[in-house]
Amino acid sequence: MQVKLSVVVITFNEEQNIERCLNSVASIADDIVVVDSFSTDKTKQICLDNNARFVEHKFDGHIEQKNWALTQAKHQYVLSLDADEALTKELQVKITEIKNNWESDAYSFNRLTNYCGQWINHCGWYPDKKLRLWDITKGSWGGENPHDKVIMQAGLEPKHIPLDILHYSYYTLDQHEKQLQKFAEISAQAAFKKGKKSSSFKVFYKSWAKFLRNYILKLGFLDGRNGYIICKNTAKETAIKYRRLKELQGQ
Numbered sequence: 001m002q003v004k005l006s007v008v009v010i011t012f013n014e015e016q017n018i019e020r021c022l023n024s025v026a027s028i029a030d031d032i033v034v035v036d037s038f039s040t041d042k043t044k045q046i047c048l049d050n051n052a053r054f055v056e057h058k059f060d061g062h063i064e065q066k067n068w069a070l071t072q073a074k075h076q077y078v079l080s081l082d083a084d085e086a087l088t089k090e091l092q093v094k095i096t097e098i099k100n101n102w103e104s105d106a107y108s109f110n111r112l113t114n115y116c117g118q119w120i121n122h123c124g125w126y127p128d129k130k131l132r133l134w135d136i137t138k139g140s141w142g143g144e145n146p147h148d149k150v151i152m153q154a155g156l157e158p159k160h161i162p163l164d165i166l167h168y169s170y171y172t173l174d175q176h177e178k179q180l181q182k183f184a185e186i187s188a189q190a191a192f193k194k195g196k197k198s199s200s201f202k203v204f205y206k207s208w209a210k211f212l213r214n215y216i217l218k219l220g221f222l223d224g225r226n227g228y229i230i231c232k233n234t235a236k237e238t239a240i241k242y243r244r245l246k247e248l249q250g251q
Helices: 018-025 043-049 062-070 089-100 173-193 200-217 220-249
Strands: 005-011 031-036 053-056 077-082 085-087 106-115 118-120 130-135 139-144 147-152 159-170
Touching (some): 005 062, 018 031, 018 043, 018 085, 031 062, 043 053, 062 077, 062 139, 062 147, 077 085, 085 089, 089 159, 118 220, 130 139, 130 147, 139 173, 173 220, 200 220
Parallel strands (some): 005 077, 031 053, 106 159
Antiparallel strands (some): 077 130, 085 159, 106 118, 106 130, 139 147
16 A cells, blocks of 8 residues: 655754754655744754744643644654654665555664764664654554653554664763753653652662663663763663652652
């Protein structure tokens, strides 16, 4: 079955990334829609210059924004990317083949992350399978903010394609530090709303377990200095999350 494909991207101040993302989907998209939460940089102009439909919508959370963005797609088959992601040439070719012979309800891919100029092959960051191509009548965004994921209807399994989505995560260590603080707060708030609990012991063991898992079991040490920094910061984000959750419990 041949299908038409909508590419859906959410943005906020993504002038550094969005053009690369849009260029990577230009050959495979029948429709490109960018849902923006009122950027103050050049994001809008770059999107318009690259023939994307540009829609502004208030941001109430990653999951909420991505699900609302799906309502703006013209077609039932959707590829959803973050603004700091791009398709490899090989994946562009493969998605064209999938469009011409759609066989599954959904497709997942590997995601390869670039951190401060280095491609990260371990740390629990690769292969980092992501479901990003699917029939939106059969699945939607779920999970727990800010770590959203596509959840398909019961009994439906995606077909995995072992090709890479390229993820340009952080250009500087300072960017990572600011983002982990932000994500830890969002995660703590989401966990609190779900009634999850924290304690001083959880702050300690959850963070150390995260570090040991990523640095030792997931071979983060093979990614050198940046591997250590990534694993340390991931553990730090976990500690901040559970410390903040503990504070929220005491309100």
